[in-house]
Amino acid sequence: MSIPAVKPNAMTLTQQRLRDGFWLILPGLLVIFGITLFPIIYTFVLSFTETPISNPAPQGFVGFRNYLYFLSNPVFWAAIRRTLYFTVVSVGAELILGMGLALLIHARPFGWQFLRTSLIIPWAIPTIVNGAMWRWIYNADYGALNGLLYQLGIIDRYRAWLSEPVTAMNLVIVADIWHSVPFIALILQAALATIPRELEEAAAVDGANVWQRFWKIRFPLLQPAILVALVIRTVEAFRVFDIIYVITQGGPAFGTVTISYLTYLESFSYGRLGGGAALSFLISAFTLIMALLYIRLLYREDLR
Amino acid sequence: MNTSRQIGSKVLYFLLTLLALLVIYAPIAWLFLASISTRADLLATPPRWIPEHPTLKNYLDILVPGTAVSEVARTFKITLGNSLLVALTTTVISLVIGSLAAYALARLRLPFRNTVFFGVLSVRMIPEISLVIPLYIIAARLSILNKPIVLILTYLSFALPFTIWMLTTFFETVPEELEDAALIDGSSRLNTLFRVVIPVAAPGIISTALFTFLLAWDEFFFALIFTSTVAAKTVPVAIAEFTGRYAVDITAMMTGGILAALPPVLLALIFQRFIVSGLSAGAVKG
């Protein structure tokens, strides 16, 4: 048996920790930044130029013109409005529905296990399959939505849902909600399950009704989980692209052009890399601010 | 509480459960029904909720293709294989590298922990669209376009921040005493990581692996731009290709969709225990 000897020139424990930490973190950082650092810097530089995609070496320095162009452009603000609408409605509905589902499962009704298992399926379906599926459901002539509403007598003739800007956006949101609610529901349900039963029982004994029990006991204890789910989903929703690309391609009449889709149009359809880069950084700024706000909230909760 | 109220609420909850299940399964059922329909069945107005002539032809076209079938259908199986390769490799590498970093961030009380943590997360703020062109240029120069490696590297850069974040949270839930005991016994840090921390945090690791796999399997736009032949084409790209210039091959697309959804859904169902336990650890700790 060897007794660890103290080496004469051993590092202090702190130095050891730092050294170990350095080597352990290094591979991860190398991969992440090795791959993305250059593209990020490149995009940043591009945003101050007017560079066409056919000759993507940064050229045509124009300072802040691209940024100012978008900030003063109604097309940009319309996209921001649409993205905010998408995010707020989407995440809001997911939160409410997710909370409802979590509470429902928590109440352990008959079949709750099957329900919890089933929730996984919409979440695990790939985004593009989800998009293709809903696009077919919304089909103007043969879709299930039209068929169902017509047979239930809710509409008297088929409608081209995806051809009307307002309904198109809302139906894309529905597709996104269906796909993402399970994530929130499962997080919240897991958190609910950690609330000690005694707390709830004590409250019931004290005469608190369902509403009071929810707001006074469960909700406060769930706040960390809710915030985690909110942060993740909000950032994801703000950057939404794939599902728009699959279901509506930004149509009709730009009705579903979100800020990421606008970046795609700028870079790929119009070939203006400088503009696309500026948009990217504007989006990143928005997203970063939002995320920081949330994280501030999160950590203040943690400290409490 | 009197019994009628109890029964009442039980019935209510059960009905709500049924409603929820209906909302979950109805679209999936529609997807499945489309995949076993002929085109004639699909195009009926009002829609035939049950196809008149259900057929497995669509599946055969993809799984055992004859000659009269589109190129996309014939190569679909290969794209499934590509997706599997890319997603698995990304997950494994991501877990290995991520565990190392997560352990350091969770345990070593490093002074720069928060900086690294948030720096790594903030990389995810950049919309992925903007990284496509520069990464495309680099990949072209390194001659790795249209090879699985380019997708693996790209997905790693997306997945790692997420993996590191999740694993850090899980490692933090492992009681320190266990590790301290091992360290005192002379084990090195790395040894402790593998012998002690990982086994205890296993549920969280599995759920992280699942999330990472789904992320890689799901990814569409980069795969679309970076791949062009079956050498590296993944399943989301293949599904998008069922759309022609004017015609959309709906039955094939829905069938492809079911096949593309099977691996992630099956994996998620098999490991669902871990999803829940993983999420609960994450939720409680934040």
Place this chain on the structure above:
Amino acid sequence: MRAVSRLVFVVVLLALVVMSAAGCASPQQASGPKVVKVLAMQQAGPTPEEMNAIVAKFNQSSPNVKVEIEYVSYDALHDKIVTAMATNPPSYDVVLVDDIWYAEFVKNGYLWDVTDKIDQNTKQEVFSTAWDITSVNGRIYGMPWLLDQKYFYYNTEILEKAGVDVPQTWEDLIEASRKIKEMGLVEYPIVWSWAQAEAAICDFVALLYGNGGTFVDSNGNPAFNNEKGVQVVEWMVKTVDEGLSNPASISYVEEDVRNVFSQGKAAFALNWLYMYDLAALNPDESQVVGKVGLGLVPAFKGSGVPSATINGSMGFSVIDKSPNREEAWEYVKFLTSEPIQKEYSAHLLPVWSGNYEGQALEELKSLNESNPVTVPAFSAQIVYAHVRPKVPFYPEFSKALQLALQEALTKQKSPAQALNDAAAKWNELATK
């Protein structure tokens, strides 16, 4: 902190390494045959097997050149071409280009000007309207390859029952439709693709030129919103009001037109060539097999033209900055050459007018089941096919015009107002 700065140092170092590796790496082969990479489309003309066979033939006959071909879907084609331009050398040397992208690509300098490389014989033998596809500002940037236009489809059974002849003018068609509707044969005799999509513009072009109008005048200014254009849109609205045009047309694209027509729910329709095989010959896809007729697209009386339709073709072009553009052009010439086109004309109608005369015509017609009908229809129609305006801002403008047509059809704006708004957008884009 020492550790932090060390980390940062190493990471930045690696990023620089990656950058320089990318910068120095030269993917170009030093020796061996020159590689020509071709980007084509799936479901376009010949099957991939046939396209690969053509490539194999070329490779055999040209030992110094190796052609490689890849296929993507139409939706991805534009983005793939654009992304490919970002690298040096470009990822592809030859690309399949849709008619409406030519102006944009030429303005951005992607495509090689091959006007001087086309000999007189080729120039004359290929249909003149085919050159419209690949020409921008009088210069030619590629070989036309996949010629497609909208044809006039009619249901022979319905016409017979109604006792009407095949209409030659839109006015006659209205008369026939009224009779068909009165007799209760079909609820909406005409079906269109007027969704807020490119499809609506295609129909609009056919009707506009059929009214003797043009898209732009000789100075390149918008002319589609003059009285001829307004008349056309007013006519479109009226046919819906009168119940002759299927009102759902306002959200239909070509596939929907095909579905409606194939179910026998329309007597008249405009659509691309692809609909013929499916509607006339394929019992799995259609309930009107054997009852489909192809005719010249009608025009309006007094327009001065017997017919007018939309030319929506594609061409193969060489990338200007390709290091192997001479060899690439050789391949394009080979692919579009008369012998090759003739050999594979079961799936792709040739661009050479000589194939539509005399003995060649008879051979062409006998190649497959649909050719006896489609070949004569093609050669008769192609001379009256018009392209959409070749301006670099076409994609953006197209969206504005799609919106205008939709607004007029849904009566949110008067036809004149809607078209004028679209023209204003044109002027705005043209002066940017």
